[in-house]
Amino acid sequence: GAVVSQHPSRVICKSGTSVKIECRSLDFQATTMFWYRQFPKKSLMLMATSNEGSKATYEQGVEKDKFLINHASLTLSTLTVTSAHPEDSSFYICSAQRDPTGNEQFFGPGTRLTVL
């Protein structure tokens, strides 16, 4: 159990377009999901915390209007990179929190975004 999927796994887009990444918990309900960004050879940096039915909480320095997060159901959170630019190219990973105590997160396989 505790499987998290992400779609797409890889996406290439042109500069100026928007890209939507989906994160789904397949066999459990997740009231909270998290979005991370990872640059090459770097660590994972938390971008935002996504709570079902409410607005996401963004970490300092993350542009809310650039990275739109929607958590419409207990099994789906989406990250939309709006008006993407080459500097947005990165590896985006989501995780889902299964239990209310929040001490365990289950990670998706990641989405590699390349903006040309």
Next chain:
Amino acid sequence: AQKVTQAQTEISVVEKEDVTLDCVYETRDTTYYLFWYKQPPSGELVFLIRRNSFDEQNEISGRYSWNFQKSTSSFNFTITASQVVDSAVYFCALINNDYKLSFGAGTTVTVRA
């Protein structure tokens, strides 16, 4: 604020050697959880272990072992008799009362045949 430090950026060993990855953490909370993850070249994070702050027992799982020492705020990870398949980036992470995971910078392990 919490912080996880992995001082070793890269470690290269020959197959069958043991390798120990260091992890030092900082947190003001008395209740917290520590994790180790493996990230192979495919990118997907592989969960290895979770340890809560009240459980200082060391753990062994196959060729993997972990040494948790609260007195030094360390949670070190040892791979015994390393294999080429162990080549990956390993992350130590901490979660406390705000439910946010903080990752260390990661240690790249290269095991040569």
